[in-house]
Amino acid sequence: MDRSIRHDSVAHFHRDGHMIKPQDVPTKSGLETRQAALINLHTNLEACRRCTGMQGPPVHGPAVLSPVMLIGQAPGTREIEQGRPFCWTAGKTLFGWFAPLGLDEAAFRERVLISAVCRCFPGKNPKGGDRVPDRQEVESCRNWWGGELDLLRPRLIIPVGKLAIAQVMDFRLLNEVIGRQWSYRSPDGWESDIIPLPHPSGASTWFKMEPGRTLLRQALELIAMHPTWRAWMDQRGP
Numbered sequence: 001m002d003r004s005i006r007h008d009s010v011a012h013f014h015r016d017g018h019m020i021k022p023q024d025v026p027t028k029s030g031l032e033t034r035q036a037a038l039i040n041l042h043t044n045l046e047a048c049r050r051c052t053g054m055q056g057p058p059v060h061g062p063a064v065l066s067p068v069m070l071i072g073q074a075p076g077t078r079e080i081e082q083g084r085p086f087c088w089t090a091g092k093t094l095f096g097w098f099a100p101l102g103l104d105e106a107a108f109r110e111r112v113l114i115s116a117v118c119r120c121f122p123g124k125n126p127k128g129g130d131r132v133p134d135r136q137e138v139e140s141c142r143n144w145w146g147g148e149l150d151l152l153r154p155r156l157i158i159p160v161g162k163l164a165i166a167q168v169m170d171f172r173l174l175n176e177v178i179g180r181q182w183s184y185r186s187p188d189g190w191e192s193d194i195i196p197l198p199h200p201s202g203a204s205t206w207f208k209m210e211p212g213r214t215l216l217r218q219a220l221e222l223i224a225m226h227p228t229w230r231a232w233m234d235q236r237g238p
């Protein structure tokens with residue numbers, strides 16, 4: 001069954017991940033439509049089996065129409081088992097970074113759309129840690145996080161780790177981009193802010209040593225000061 005719906009300014013996807021032409025789908029508008037489109041995208045994502053070298057089923061977080069979108073690299077085995085992004089050791093570190101900013105893990109999952117460059121487990125790297133998805137896998141999975149980005153048009157994008165950062169901006173070294181705020185401009189002209197973070201993997205030492213430790217602290221301070229984050233904190237009241 002084609003569960004796709006139409007909205008003039010957002011992307012919609014068939015189960016195979018291809019974009020649906022506006023004339024092919026019925027019309028709705030506003031938040032309700034974007035919410036339905038995001039749920040539809042996730043339903044179709046769950047059925048994706050495009051990559052032979054990846055181990056699914058694909059993982060996604062709740063369909064939160066958030067002004068903040070976090071983009072990770074790819075799930076690990078625990079995430080695949082539990083069907084939940086960042087549910088194990090890297091997640092503990094990641095949510096530990098955000099808790100002092102006012103959102104604990106539960107609140108973060110409710111508020112922020114958690115996306116990823118690839119949605120299946122890439123397998124282990126023989127040298128240790130998880131394999132980094134290859135170029136073809138990244139390209140194959142692009143429409144899923146790209147579709148989420150188009151639907152949300154978030155005010156703040158938080159790419160986590162080199163692979164995710166490379167999807168939204170040009171960069172050479174983590175030292176040169178973390179701890180600063182950057183601008184994002186979509187191909188169709190909407191704009192957002194980017195505050196990159198390092199990957200919280202236990203295999204990474206970058207954020208545990210200087211200058212990474214200081215740059216991570218500066219990046220988290222920037223997130224705490226971002227107007228969207230501050231508005232969230234203001235809403236909570238004293």
Ligand code: SF4
Pocket residue numbers: 045048049050051054056058118119120137140141142
């Ligand atoms: S990695 Fe992405 S594109 Fe590849 S099978 Fe999984 S969900 Fe589909």
